[in-house]
Amino acid sequence: MNDKMITGHTGLTCLLGSPVAHSISPAMHNESFRYHGLDYVYLAFDVKQEQFSQAVAGLISMDARGWNCTMPHKRLMYERADILSEEAKLIGAVNTVVQNNGVLTGYNTDGKGYMTAVRDAGYDITGQKMTLLGAGGAAASIVAQAALDGVTQIDLMARKGSSWDEIRAVADRVNSRTACRVQLYELQDEQQMKKSIRESRILVNASSVGMSPHEEGCLVPERDFFHPELIVSDVIYHPAKTRLLQMAEEAGCSTFNGMYMLLYQGAYAFELWTGKQMPIGLIKEKYFAV
CATH class of the missing domain: 3.40.50.720 (NAD(P)-binding Rossmann-like Domain)
Known part of the structure; x- marks a missing residue:
């Protein structure tokens, strides 16, 4: 979690999937937000397949900046997205979403x-x-x-x-x-x-x-x-x-x-949400050191 206080202005990004307790994504993204001084937080939500539509509707209502999808939601998110990137169209699945005024753009960064x-x-x-x-x-x-x-x-x-x-x-x-x-x-x-x-x-x-x-x-x-x-x-x-x-x-x-595949798919998502590059060297050193 970021050192700074979470406030009423803090932007939300997150992971939707089940299970998600093992995910390293919150650590990677929150470290990167802290590095850039960005007022965002990244959380992981264990969302079952039957809860998916409600979860997405809630994120739109809360004006979340974006989210990642992992199993079992990647194909469901593909069907729900309003706009799809070139690679998402080829793959038929979405793992990263950018939300703008209720419009969902789906990408696949894997x-x-x-x-x-x-x-x-x-x-x-x-x-x-x-x-x-x-x-x-x-x-x-x-x-x-x-x-x-x-x-x-x-x-x-x-x-x-x-x-x-x-x-x-x-x-x-x-x-x-x-x-x-x-x-x-x-x-x-x-x-x-x-x-x-x-x-x-x-x-x-x-x-x-x-x-x-x-x-x-x-x-x-x-x-x-x-x-x-x-x-x-x-x-x-x-x-x-x-x-x-x-x-x-x-x-x-x-x-x-597959360690760096995991790192770089997250880095692409981070850039889509923030317009900034994930501090790869720092994240490698803290979370991917062999």
Whole structure:
């Protein structure tokens, strides 16, 4: 929380989702408000799906500056927004809202967070091929933003389950609206997975496989799927080094986890609300030091 007093003039920003008690977003944003001397506060509200519409109506009534949405509200917020950013239209989900006089503009900063983390790690994947594992919201946001940022080919490997049609729709939108070519394959096709990975500059695990407490999980079955020029990344940051990243390092690959994706998606939201840049160095030092 900010050192200063909360007053009748303090602007409200927040997180809507369930659960939210674990979120680092309040610490990041309140530290950044304090750094810039801004009279804002960021709170986290545990809002169930059936409470979502009432919560949004309340935030509009209270003239909140904006908010983040996490599960299970990203697609609901997409449907509720009055205006959508380019990446939100491709993804079909919203994680950041700016509120102006009751008009809600929806953005999705998750993919931007990932692509900025790639650049922060020192890599340029413009014009390159990506292989991505997963079919959920993280996968959709990364596919869309990678295409917008100049990745020319993406092989997307997903399980044929409840999210298959949704991720296929994202792939179709990206193919029709950008210069990137997205191919969708079944995750169980190990021969295709090996071919895709060996042709790629970067591999992304955008699934929850390998997340604590199931740290032994890994979607890539063998180390020989990798090649030394491959960058391997994981959206997971707990544990800091998943089984996938361990295998990749053993094969001579460069790796990074999802920690800075989390940081940068928040930084983009902060800038949308305030017009100022989050103090990245300070936030890294205080909340993301390894």
